[in-house]
Amino acid sequence: MTHVLLVDDDAELSAMLAEYLEQEGFSVHAVHDGETGVAEALSGRYQIAVLDVMMPRLGGVEALRRIRAQSRLPVLMLTARGDDIDRILGLELGADDYVPKPCSPRELVARLRAILRRGGEASTPADELRSGALRLWPSRLSAEWQGSPLSLTGAEFRLLEVLARQAGQVVSKAALSERGLGRPLARFDRSIDVHISSIRQKLGASSDGRAWIQTVRGQGYLLVKE
Structure with missing residues (x-):
């Protein structure tokens, strides 16, 4: 129970x-x-x-x-x-x-x-997921970024996992909500944006100053593939 x-x-x-x-x-x-x-x-x-x-x-x-x-x-x-x-x-x-x-x-x-x-x-066993300097272990909600532990909330982890599985591709907010948060995207729902903003801060900027997670206006978000 x-x-x-x-x-x-x-x-x-x-x-x-x-x-x-x-x-x-x-x-x-x-x-x-x-x-x-x-x-x-x-x-x-x-x-x-x-x-x-x-x-x-x-x-x-x-x-x-x-x-x-x-x-x-x-x-x-x-x-x-x-x-x-x-x-x-x-x-x-x-x-x-x-x-x-x-x-x-x-x-x-x-x-x-x-x-x-x-x-x-x-909690289901899963292989390690890698995307450049990002390593994710979905089986234990554990993450590393550039060799150091990355502290994420459960929602942040699932959203980053969805982006990492499609690194270099645009993922729509609707898909992120369905697959990362487990619910349809509601009108005027800004929770995805808030979570993504928090993840960006934790990842920091790349050497050229760009964010690792890019906003593609009108389409969604993209995790930069190294």
Whole structure:
């Protein structure tokens, strides 16, 4: 059974979501403030966490920051609908996905299963994937860049893996969303752009100053093939 940590100060909403998740086969533990949520997330008892952005004592973005400093536990953020600043900041800090509130329990379950499915696929044995100075081991979500360990979130790893498998070719945002994030690309969804921006920063620039991941306007992204 998958153990889910639900961190949201809205006790009524938490109870409703927990009941639905348990009907879908999840085991849920709910807490209602960020500090308790961080402690629980780092306890090692959960496979995934759902974290609300707006909470007392410690907000969701700072809670995510503290979790990411010590753990790669998959985290799905709950954000106010249309609240781009918190959503994008959460993705930059390493959230695996987000769901705008108010959300339907069915959508939440679908997003959770997509994240967990990507993790399950990653646990399947796979050969090392190389593209120039980039080395990826999908079986353990491990990466090296120019001989040094490359720290990536789960979402960043899967997106970079998709690009590496087609190095030198343009990959559309729709394909990246489907194959990297496990969901169709939604209208006005900027999560791909945020993840790619973070990966670019981690890879740095090439000797001629170009980014290793190029934007091809109107088409998608391309990982430069050495």
